[in-house]
Amino acid sequence: MPSPESPPAAQEELESLDFTAHGAIEAHEDDSPGQFVIRESSATLHPVVEEAAILFANDQDEAALSTLEVAVAAGGEGAEADQVWAMLFDLYQLMGKRELFDNRALEYSMKYEKSPPTWVEPAPQTLGPALTTGGTAFVAFTGALGESAEKTVRQLEKIVAGNPVARVEFGKLQSVDAIGAGMLLKAMQAARKSKCELVMSGAEKLAELLKSSIEVGRQENEPVWMLLLELYQHMAQQDPFEEWAVNYAITFEVSPPSWENRPPPKQPMTVAGDANPDTFPLAGEMYSAGSDAFRQLVDFSTGRENVLIDCSALKRMDFVSAGLFLNTLTNLQITGCSVTIRNPNQLIFALFGVLGINQVAHVERRKF
Numbered sequence: 001m002p003s004p005e006s007p008p009a010a011q012e013e014l015e016s017l018d019f020t021a022h023g024a025i026e027a028h029e030d031d032s033p034g035q036f037v038i039r040e041s042s043a044t045l046h047p048v049v050e051e052a053a054i055l056f057a058n059d060q061d062e063a064a065l066s067t068l069e070v071a072v073a074a075g076g077e078g079a080e081a082d083q084v085w086a087m088l089f090d091l092y093q094l095m096g097k098r099e100l101f102d103n104r105a106l107e108y109s110m111k112y113e114k115s116p117p118t119w120v121e122p123a124p125q126t127l128g129p130a131l132t133t134g135g136t137a138f139v140a141f142t143g144a145l146g147e148s149a150e151k152t153v154r155q156l157e158k159i160v161a162g163n164p165v166a167r168v169e170f171g172k173l174q175s176v177d178a179i180g181a182g183m184l185l186k187a188m189q190a191a192r193k194s195k196c197e198l199v200m201s202g203a204e205k206l207a208e209l210l211k212s213s214i215e216v217g218r219q220e221n222e223p224v225w226m227l228l229l230e231l232y233q234h235m236a237q238q239d240p241f242e243e244w245a246v247n248y249a250i251t252f253e254v255s256p257p258s259w260e261n262r263p264p265p266k267q268p269m270t271v272a273g274d275a276n277p278d279t280f281p282l283a284g285e286m287y288s289a290g291s292d293a294f295r296q297l298v299d300f301s302t303g304r305e306n307v308l309i310d311c312s313a314l315k316r317m318d319f320v321s322a323g324l325f326l327n328t329l330t331n332l333q334i335t336g337c338s339v340t341i342r343n344p345n346q347l348i349f350a351l352f353g354v355l356g357i358n359q360v361a362h363v364e365r366r367k368f
Helices: 047-057 061-074 079-095 098-112 129-133 147-162 178-193 203-212 222-234 238-252 295-301 319-334 346-355
Strands: 138-145 165-176 197-201 279-287 306-317 338-342 362-364
Touching (some): 047 061, 047 306, 147 178, 165 178, 165 203, 178 197, 222 238, 295 306, 306 319, 319 338, 346 362
Parallel strands (some): 279 306, 306 338, 338 362
16 A cells, blocks of 8 residues: 555556455554554455545645546456546546546546536535534644644645635644744735635644744744734734734834734634534545544534534545544444444545545445
8 A cells, every 4th residue: 555655656557457456455553642543444445546545635636647547548347447437537526627527528438338427516615514523624733833844834825725714723733933934924824815714723822832932122033923913913813913013113123014904713603403413514625634623523423323424525635634534433433323424525435445434434435
């Protein structure tokens, strides 16, 4: 199985898709806190399926696309071939490649003499119940906010460019430096420019870390100062903003940024109970999920024997988030709660198979 940290590029030689090969995922036991177990899947996954699923989870869409396109061009029959085609169609849809989708649909119908999937225009995204899950374009910062956080910042920049809402978690941060502050500042400014609402968890913790690394009168770490002011501006806390703006002016002997009367940050809405009281929605994109990401799922499941998780609006879940999801579902299974996961897209469905999530929950595959 390709490494989740450094997934390989698409295989250069794929003469054919051998769907008769067997070999389950090796199971690893690790009881260390914060670790997750990759369980043995009940169904064999073709290497192409595994590779494309992990590439997509790691935000390498073009590499995943290349892997799937090479595979379908090589040919092959059987249920696994259908899965590869289904993943390819979903990836075209997720990447907005309508022309390629239509061309492949014609090729598929001629090759297999059956109807291909149809293109579905993406529904407009709104601030709604799914936000409470932590799954609407979710990014978590942990450890040090420094140069090592560049990948997480890039993920945030990507999702603010294409989502109306993004949830950002800072509660697990332990330190911050000028490089990390500068990167995050640019991402927050990009979110404001693209009108993406940032719903922050742990913002007060970040503010304290920022203040602990600056000193009035010491002309150092200016990006940290600027991020602190931007953070207070976003949190609609004018009094501390004004206090630290004056401190900034004293320290750097320049005029500070001015307070802007922006709309107050939106608050997450509660899940509507009348729609389906036993359904918990996940939506958007989840990157580097922290410990709070699935806490509401645990709370929601308390006292229930059966829980349905609706993934129809979930675009992506990265490997770290999926590992935490596996841990959460395993714990729910231990308590006697039966979980059904409905309508994940084909790439997420494959990722769940890679991790063995289908061993602790019933995963209903989206019709193809």
